[in-house]
Amino acid sequence: MTRATTLAALNQRIVVCELCQRLRAHCTDVARMRRRAYADWEYWGKPVPSFGDPKAHVLALGLAPGAHGSNRTGRPFTGDGSGDFLFPVLCEAGFASQAKATRLDDGMKLTDLWISSAVRCAPPGNKPTPEEQRNCAPWLDQEIKLLKNLRVVVCLGRIAFDGLLAYESRSGKLPARPRFVFAHGAEYTLPSGLIAIASYHPSLQNTNTGKLTREMLLKVFRRARELAEQ
Numbered sequence: 020m021t022r023a024t025t026l027a028a029l030n031q032r033i034v035v036c037e038l039c040q041r042l043r044a045h046c047t048d049v050a051r052m053r054r055r056a057y058a059d060w061e062y063w064g065k066p067v068p069s070f071g072d073p074k075a076h077v078l079a080l081g082l083a084p085g086a087h088g089s090n091r092t093g094r095p096f097t098g099d100g101s102g103d104f105l106f107p108v109l110c111e112a113g114f115a116s117q118a119k120a121t122r123l124d125d126g127m128k129l130t131d132l133w134i135s136s137a138v139r140c141a142p143p144g145n146k147p148t149p150e151e152q153r154n155c156a157p158w159l160d161q162e163i164k165l166l167k168n169l170r171v172v173v174c175l176g177r178i179a180f181d182g183l184l185a186y187e188s189r190s191g192k193l194p195a196r197p198r199f200v201f202a203h204g205a206e207y208t209l210p211s212g213l214i215a216i217a218s219y220h221p222s223l224q225n226t227n228t229g230k231l232t233r234e235m236l237l238k239v240f241r242r243a244r245e246l247a248e249q
């Protein structure tokens with residue numbers, strides 16, 4: 020895999036990636052069948068590129084696109100229940116220009132924040148295989164290196180947290196037995212110097228049950244801002 024020299028060039032490569040046959044087939048099938056509520060949509064159906072402020076000090080790292088969310092709209096956390104929970108929080112914390120993310124041309128602007136995911140194609144049942152996670156990891160490696168001002172990574176869910184630790188490990192920086200444990204609100208300075216904040220993922224399963232509340236997520240992003248400004 021040759022290296023991209025800008026985040027825009029990296030995104031152009033990501034959207035044509037075909038490495039995971041199972042995921043590509045699933046995304047294409049979902050885009051063809053569509054959900055009745057979105058029958059008039061032309062689904063994105065490709066790997067979902069990251070978006071935000073290329074000068075960001077903070078990265079929000081998710082799990083993977085939702086089949087009828089990002090896989091439909093083409094932008095992370097846009098057009099699904101997770102985004103409906105996340106963006107009002109990002110707006111209140113000063114990272115997002117508006118609380119609603121519905122489609123690519125909705126006017127959303129991020130400041131000091133870049134949003135990405137550990138896996139960039141929607142997986143069946145929201146469960147990518149370990150092999151698919153490994154396949155997609157080199158995109159994250161390149162992305163982190165291109166985010167020149169990056170200081171803080173908010174890991175939305177355990178798979179994102181493990182993905183960031185795997186990045187550190189591939190970079191040869193993580194000790195053989197790292198002592199970083201996933202827990203909501205846990206904060207670690209990693210050997211690379213990046214600060215990781217772990218958070219429960221804003222999935223409907225977590226937000227509808229109260230496992231993750233708006234206040235809990237807001238606290239995480241306010242802390243990320245505080246750390247980024249130090």
Ligand code: SF4
Pocket residue numbers: 033036037038039040042043066138139140151154155156
């Ligand atoms: S999940 Fe990642 S590696 Fe796999 S096809 Fe999609 S973009 Fe490529």
